[in-house]
Amino acid sequence: MSEIAITLLERISKGDEMAMKEFFEVNSNVVYRYVLSRENNEVLASEILNEVMLEVWKKPLAFEGRSALSTWLISIARFKVIDYYRAQKRHYSDELDDQMEDEGVEDAPIHLLDNERHAGFISHCMEQLSVSHREVVHLTFFEELPYPEIAQALTCSVGTVKSRMFHAKEKLKQCVARISRGEINYEFN
Amino acid sequence: MNSTNHHYNLPWLVNGRLHDEEKESLESALDESQELRDEKEYLSAMHQTIKNQALPAAPVEMGWSRLKRDIHQQKKVKRTDGWRVATIAASFLVVVQAAIITLPMVQQDMTLTPLSSQSIELSTLTVKFSSTATEAEIQALLLENNLQIIEGPSAIGLYVLSSNAAGRSEAYMVLSSQRIIEHVQMD
Numbered sequence: 252m253s254e255i256a257i258t259l260l261e262r263i264s265k266g267d268e269m270a271m272k273e274f275f276e277v278n279s280n281v282v283y284r285y286v287l288s289r290e291n292n293e294v295l296a297s298e299i300l301n302e303v304m305l306e307v308w309k310k311p312l313a314f315e316g317r318s319a320l321s322t323w324l325i326s327i328a329r330f331k332v333i334d335y336y337r338a339q340k341r342h343y344s345d346e347l348d349d350q351m352e353d354e355g356v357e358d359a360p361i362h363l364l365d366n367e368r369h370a371g372f373i374s375h376c377m378e379q380l381s382v383s384h385r386e387v388v389h390l391t392f393f394e395e396l397p398y399p400e401i402a403q404a405l406t407c408s409v410g411t412v413k414s415r416m417f418h419a420k421e422k423l424k425q426c427v428a429r430i431s432r433g434e435i436n437y438e439f440n
Numbered sequence: 441m442n443s444t445n446h447h448y449n450l451p452w453l454v455n456g457r458l459h460d461e462e463k464e465s466l467e468s469a470l471d472e473s474q475e476l477r478d479e480k481e482y483l484s485a486m487h488q489t490i491k492n493q494a495l496p497a498a499p500v501e502m503g504w505s506r507l508k509r510d511i512h513q514q515k516k517v518k519r520t521d522g523w524r525v526a527t528i529a530a531s532f533l534v535v536v537q538a539a540i541i542t543l544p545m546v547q548q549d550m551t552l553t554p555l556s557s558q559s560i561e562l563s564t565l566t567v568k569f570s571s572t573a574t575e576a577e578i579q580a581l582l583l584e585n586n587l588q589i590i591e592g593p594s595a596i597g598l599y600v601l602s603s604n605a606a607g608r609s610e611a612y613m614v615l616s617s618q619r620i621i622e623h624v625q626m627d
Contacts, residue, residue, distance in 0.1 A: 271507075287496065396455075
């Protein structure tokens, strides 16, 4: 994977637009879906995707193959999102919710996750998480990255990644439990 | 490894990306703990649910058209920048040549004595021209204010201009307000 990517990036460094097109086609989903999972905004996800790929076009050799390609791209995307918030003069906080206590462990209603109908519960509950929790869950369960890679992409410690994942999972559990008890209004589409 | 660590590592056992050593340790702990097994089952269900989510795909066709347009714009800007740099470099070369020609004359006698026998004292100002300044703009400014380049550019692009002592403050004020001057100081 890395070797193919490095070959493509070398061609891009020589101004090969076809190589850039190939790179874009193969890697755009990772960037787009990462931003979408964080921000839940398709327009912003498209903007950031364009910014990230333009950065790749300008500095293709910045990727040294020391991490997975997806980790590199996600890390660029994350900085672009931060830049976007800075430009909008809006506050961006990565540490949000890191210190927040969970409201208490509740019974894990595993049966709620066993079919398509209840998959909607998880999507709904994911949206209730803070950005920093949501992105860790996305990178762990959707992109299936190992935790050191996630720490690298998010420029934080592995301890922070594990802690965020743990608390995110607890919050998801609580949310699903509340839906099952009818405490949260949720309608299945 | 303690129980908290096992709980913290479970998501990566579930996604299959745990390091071998941690994996072995966690699997041993799983054999002994029903609580951990329940947690693993829950996380596995969550993993499958999230993995199977129908997240929208990136708009590849539209995205590539846009990126291609931006790449072409970049190339255009790069070419324009190249010409601009070349023009500025050529301008500076002309200015430096002029300075080399005039410098020996000025340096021979910094206090010029006109035929009227009154002496004119020369003083100097140090300036830095902005990178967008053209040769024509620089020449016009120097001529208008009766200034001459007597030294420069230095490694950081500074020029020393000569001015007669009487008009130095006035020249300083004029230069300070010029768009093509980044920095000016009276020596």
